Amino acid sequence: MDRFEIEDDDFVLNGEPFRILSGAIHYFRVHPDQWADRIHKARLMGLNTIETYVSWNFHAETPDSWTQSGRADLDRFLRLIQAEGMYAIVRPGPYICAEWDNGGLPAWLFANPTVGIRRDEPQFIAAVTTYLNRVLGIVAPLQIGNGGPVILVQVENEYGAYGDDASYLRKLTDITRSAGITVPLTTVDQPQDDMLANGSLPELLKTGSFGSRAVERLETLRKNQPTGPLMCSEFWDGWFDHWGAHHHTTSAGESAAELDALLSAGASVNIYMFHGGTNFGFTNGANDKGVYQPIVTSYDYDAPLDEAGQPTAKYWAFREVLARHSSLPAELPAARVPAPDFSVPLDRAVSLFSVADRLGSWSWSDGLPSMDELGQYSGFALYSHEIDLDRVAVLEIGEVRDRAYVFVNDSPIGVLARDHHDRSISVPAGRGTLSLLVEDQGRVDYGDRIGEPKGLIGPTVLDGVRLQRWGVLPLDLRSLAPVDAALDAGADHPRSLSGPVFARGHFSLAAVQDLFLDTSSWGKGVVWINGFCLGRYWSRGPQRTLYVPAPVLNRDRNEMVVLELESAACAEARFVTEANLGHTEF
Structure with missing residues (x-):
């Protein structure tokens, strides 16, 4: 069987130095019937490896469920990589960021406030152990030593930007090894001294994440890791978009020049992203650094392969660079056929109101339950309260997560938007049903607000009186x-x-x-x-x-x-x- 290991400053494949030329494709952002096409086009650009995150919440929507078929068929994805004659890198988190809902962490994990997220806390470690054993049970038989394509597995993700719990990292490493992973293990952090120190362990290979000033940042990585192969395992070639902002693009020429500088320095690379794909359904993440910003449906990322899997100018610029450092296939991707108009x-x-009762069941409470408390971890919920007002009143809500359409007797009266910090609205005089259709627009994927519950967060006050007796209907779509x-x-x-x-x-x-x-x-x-x-x-x-x-x-x-x-x-x-x-x- 083949062997892949680290010797001195090199990755070594079957006794010979090997440079990793990888591109990121997230299997969960691409239709399964298109996986092979995207992988093939990566090889035609000059890559020899495909990297993917694994999203915990995509595989485990509830504590008692586990899905590994269809869009969640990691085994099939890895076997398609091997069928293309390429190698694979797997990054199972448990936290992945990735501009993905909740950074990949299941919302149900946060139901118990005593669970210590991303640290050495018994309840979290128990849940992570179950998760990693399931994922690595798929990955372990597909390691290169077992005849498969997997050559690297990552531990956690950019942990140095979050914490410094070495005991936590060591337990993740032990869980990973106990699950049968024998290939080299890596970590990734931005090339800053504190992040590199806090986000890894001596026995794990440190790699960097950056998209510019490649030579300078490789020098920082080398300073913090005197031996071992240099690798940028997230070479940022684009960026993601928020609703209400602009579409991000980067110069193909400048990105190609940075890639050339990185490869000329002898480093290995994983291009993030090679093909971004799409946040289908309700899977997009969000950011909140004072203003809530949900991420758009497209994860095009201005990558070499666009959202529809077509080569861009960046694809050809990167291919030209890769040709200077490796041998390329003669085959080229087929020309795009325009879509019909x-x-x-x-x-x-x-009306949604006429069908809502068929999409779920009402529950009634003297409090104001969040969507999470009702087991609704994405999408929409309908909140209802009976009112009888003899004059216009103001409805006040503690916090809206994330957007609430407000109605009286099914007639709209306004919108409460989290990104506008809206917390109050005027309600007209009259008698009937006050309804709020609440949309979870995507869970924060980075920072301190990961894991926060969705829905209406109390208290709710109308005309100075705290409202009780709320009905909530989670919409099952x-x-x-x-x-x-x-x-x-x-x-x-x-x-x-x-x-x-x-x-x-x-x-x-x-x-x-x-x-x-x-x-x-x-x-x-x-x-x-x-x-x-x-x-x-x-x-x-x-x-x-x-x-x-x-x-x-x-x-x-x-x-x-x-x-x-x-x-x-x-x-x-x-x-x-x-x-x-x-x-x-x-």
Whole structure:
């Protein structure tokens, strides 16, 4: 069997020095039927290795569940890497950041406030042990010494930016080794003395994360690690986007020059990202450094391979650099075929309020439960309270996480937005039902606010009186069967959409291929095609299209369901020839 190890300042494969030329592809951000295509294009660019994070909350949505099929089939992903003749790096966290919901940590992990996250605390270590044993049970048989592709496994992730609990890192290392991992173990931190010191152990290979000043940062890494191979295991070649900001891009020429400098210094590399993919469904993360900023659906990242898997200018610039340092295949990726441009009428619509009772069960409480307390870890919940006001009153809420549409008797009266720090709203005089449709827009993935519960966070006060007796209905949108049944009897051929409303349309295709759904004329909401949740859209931008992967489509009949939360002047969907991820920084 093959051997991969560290000797002096080199990675060594079967006794010969080996330079890792890796690119990041997160299997959970790419449709499984497109994994092989993305991996193949990585090899054609000149890479020899694929790196991926593993997202704990993607595999374990609840404490008692575990999924490793479909989009969560890590075993299949690693075997496809091997089939392409490439090697693999696995980074299982448990924390991954990755601009992913909650940094990959399951929300249910935070239900007990005594659990000590990312430190040597018995309850956390017990949960991590179970998780790592499951993941590494997939990885261990696929290590290079067992005939598989895996050559490195990472311990934690950028831990030096978070803590300095060496005992915690040592326990993770012991768990990893006990699970049968024999390949070299690594850590990654930004090349600062304190982070590199706090985020690793002497027996673990330190690697760096940076995207500029490569030579200088490799020198810092070498100062903190006198021996061992130099590696930038996150070479940042782009960045992610927030709703309401601009689309981030970086210069292909400048990124290529930094890559050349890094390789000329003899270092190994993992390009982050080679192919970013998409935050399908409700999987996007968020940041909060005083202002809450949810991350958009696209994770294009301005990477060498764009969101739809097509080579960009950066792909060709990187390929040219890699040709100076290694041998490249003669084959080139096939030219892109433009997507079709067409429109689809949304010919049925039904109010969310009319179907809500079919999407979950009400629970009533004298307090104000969070969504997490009801086991709703993403998506939406409907809060309800009966009111009887003889004059206009002000509703005050402790905190909204993250966006609440406020209604009286199903008529809208306003919005409370976390990113605007909204906590109060005027409620008109009258009697009836006060409802708040609350959206979890994505959990913070970095910093102190990881793990915070979602929903309405009390107290709630109306006209100076603290409200009791709340009803909460978590909306289960995993299956749209109840929505479809309601749409069958819903309004026919609506001219416009006044949210919150579900709308539906059908279309056929001349050929099955990737599509781009133009959302620029809609307000805010979510789209499903053939039951597959493409993710969120928002007029706030910058993103103006949603990527539709070809494997979710049929030739003869496709069903599209839109949940429009705000409004759309025309009940029509438009598909366009290419992606529009919005304006860049002026």
